[in-house]
Amino acid sequence: MKVSVITAVFSNAAFIQDAIRSVLSQENVEIEYIVVDGGSKDGTVETVLSFGDQITKFISEPDEGVYFAINKGISMATGEIIALLHSDDFYANPWVLSQVVEAFEKQQCDAVYSNLYYVNEGNPNKIARLWDSGFYKKKEFYRGWMPPHPAFFSKREVYEKYGSFNTSLKSAADYELMLRLIFKNGIKVHYIPKFFVLMRTGGASNRSFLNRLKANIEDRKAWTINELKPKWYTMLLKPLLKLFQYRFFNYLKPIHSKDDFIK
Amino acid sequence: MGSEIKLSVSLVVFNHSFESIQALVHTVLNLPFAHKLFIIDNSPTDHLSSQLPQKPQLQYVFTGENLGYGGAHNLAIRKILNQSSYHLVVNPDIVFEGEALVQMMTFLDQSPNIGLLMPKVLYGSGEIQYLCKLFPTPFDLIMRRFIPGFLKNKLQYRLNQYELKHKDYNKQMEVPNLSGCFMLLRVDVLKIVGLFDERFFMYLEDTDLSRRINNQFQTMYYPEVSIIHKYEKGSYKVFKLLVYHIQSAFKYFNKYGWFFDPVRTTINGNLK
Numbered sequence: 001m002k003v004s005v006i007t008a009v010f011s012n013a014a015f016i017q018d019a020i021r022s023v024l025s026q027e028n029v030e031i032e033y034i035v036v037d038g039g040s041k042d043g044t045v046e047t048v049l050s051f052g053d054q055i056t057k058f059i060s061e062p063d064e065g066v067y068f069a070i071n072k073g074i075s076m077a078t079g080e081i082i083a084l085l086h087s088d089d090f091y092a093n094p095w096v097l098s099q100v101v102e103a104f105e106k107q108q109c110d111a112v113y114s115n116l117y118y119v120n121e122g123n124p125n126k127i128a129r130l131w132d133s134g135f136y137k138k139k140e141f142y143r144g145w146m147p148p149h150p151a152f153f154s155k156r157e158v159y160e161k162y163g164s165f166n167t168s169l170k171s172a173a174d175y176e177l178m179l180r181l182i183f184k185n186g187i188k189v190h191y192i193p194k195f196f197v198l199m200r201t202g203g204a205s206n207r208s209f210l211n212r213l214k215a216n217i218e219d220r221k222a223w224t225i226n227e228l229k230p231k232w233y234t235m236l237l238k239p240l241l242k243l244f245q246y247r248f249f250n251y252l253k254p255i256h257s258k259d260d261f262i263k
Numbered sequence: 264m265g266s267e268i269k270l271s272v273s274l275v276v277f278n279h280s281f282e283s284i285q286a287l288v289h290t291v292l293n294l295p296f297a298h299k300l301f302i303i304d305n306s307p308t309d310h311l312s313s314q315l316p317q318k319p320q321l322q323y324v325f326t327g328e329n330l331g332y333g334g335a336h337n338l339a340i341r342k343i344l345n346q347s348s349y350h351l352v353v354n355p356d357i358v359f360e361g362e363a364l365v366q367m368m369t370f371l372d373q374s375p376n377i378g379l380l381m382p383k384v385l386y387g388s389g390e391i392q393y394l395c396k397l398f399p400t401p402f403d404l405i406m407r408r409f410i411p412g413f414l415k416n417k418l419q420y421r422l423n424q425y426e427l428k429h430k431d432y433n434k435q436m437e438v439p440n441l442s443g444c445f446m447l448l449r450v451d452v453l454k455i456v457g458l459f460d461e462r463f464f465m466y467l468e469d470t471d472l473s474r475r476i477n478n479q480f481q482t483m484y485y486p487e488v489s490i491i492h493k494y495e496k497g498s499y500k501v502f503k504l505l506v507y508h509i510q511s512a513f514k515y516f517n518k519y520g521w522f523f524d525p526v527r528t529t530i531n532g533n534l535k
Binding site: 028092093095098099102130134135193195196 | 375376452455477478479480481525526529530532533
């Protein structure tokens with residue numbers, strides 16, 4: 001099964017290399033790598049181009065935001081499986097996609113999802129938070145649950161049938177997608193309880209109270225535009241779930257000798 | 264990922280006589296492919312060295328101090344990190360046939376997503392050892408060791424669950440917590456998740472490593488082959504070992520959480 005990995009990027013010369021390297025280092029898997037740039041002028045384009053034809057498809061033109069760019073990537077993809085990786089994020093190891101493909105081969109499912117680590121921006125070995133997705137039950141959506149979209153791998157036909165990101169939403173576009181695909185249309189998902197994706201801290205929907213409030217309004221919209229009705233507590237629990245992700249004393253690798261961090 | 268050697272083996276001894284490890288050493292040295300055996304001696308004296316066979320594949324390392332179980336294995340693993348494809352961590356009280364190891368490695372060759380493989384483990388009598396475990400909770404560890412017999416009967420189901428006794432030990436399965444008595448490890452995976460955490464002097468270092476591998480790769484139980492483990496369960500007899508066990512338990516729960524450990528909840532919940 002061919003995997004199309006899509007990275008949308010805008011002006012991220014600092015970290016895009018890590019993302020690209022982690023995709024290109026994937027073993028035992030056929031990959032089509034699509035990078036969609038929003039017209040960066042900070043050296044991102046040069047960095048991407050330096051990888052030559054290892055990047056299957058690359059476009060750079062001004063666009064209307066990250067989810068718009070990902071949609072563009074999805075429409076260009078030819079692989080059976082679609083993976084979405086942001087330019088800040090990277091795969092935990094070179095056997096991530098081969099494990100995803102194995103799950104698709106062994107399980108009857110439309111999509112596979114896993115966990116992710118939020119890591120310290122300066123030191124990716126330091127875990128700031130973890131997102132333990134948990135096994136899917138329909139009622140979990142009423143508690144504000146969703147799988148993280150960078151750790152969500154789905155068959156391309158799912159997007160063809162039910163559409164990709166709704167770009168009328170800003171911070172809740174990923175939430176709306178999960179709600180529409182899994183909750184509304186009931187695609188079959190398989191959970192791999194492993195940490196496949198490392199995400200640098202500082203996402204679009206976090207931070208200030210005002211942003212939190214805006215995000216909350218958007219989250220509600222995600223339900224209503226799908227003609228779904230959340231429970232009265234859903235919107236209260238959704239931000240609370242995040243609180244349980246915090247961990248303060250966990251490193252990816254034990255530190256017992258300086259050499260162990262070099263690799 | 265260069266691999267001049269197919270398999271490296273590390274054996275950590277502490278005041279063991281040569282007789283007690285002779286069969287194991289013999290099996291490893293007669294393996295039908297390129298291999299290397301490290302004997303890491305944590306004992307106060309190196310009297311073992313003179314008795315060992317002189318073979319180029321065998322390297323004896325006398326530490327001069329007790330580095331602990333994980334620390335001593337790490338000493339060997341660091342040496343082979345860029346040479347070996349697979350690494351076997353094995354206890355001195357294990358007996359196995361070379362053929363079993365060959366079969367396990369063939370299986371790993373065919374299954375690139377597996378990072379750690381453990382075979383079926385039997386007592387000398389042929390009885391099965393339940394070494395496939397869940398991630399421990401403080402309650403599990405305390406109960407196993409300290410709860411008096413009459414209460415134990417009532418809580419036996421919890422203990423059984425912890426040792427996955429309700430699962431079929433004749434079937435392959437992915438197990439989060441595999442025993443350190445016989446760990447066949449993929450070296451490329453060790454490079455990613457790191458080696459043993461040396462903060463654990465003894466006990467639970469295997470749980471910790473197994474957990475870190477399980478976080479990213481598959482940790483499989485492979486009952487197609489079996490080995491024999493003359494189980495000592497030392498911490499039930501020697502007080503000092505009990506102290507090590509308790510210290511390690513504190514370090515483990517400080518590391519991953521005592522009562523709130525979402526990864527444990529998710530993975531254990533799925534196996535119960």
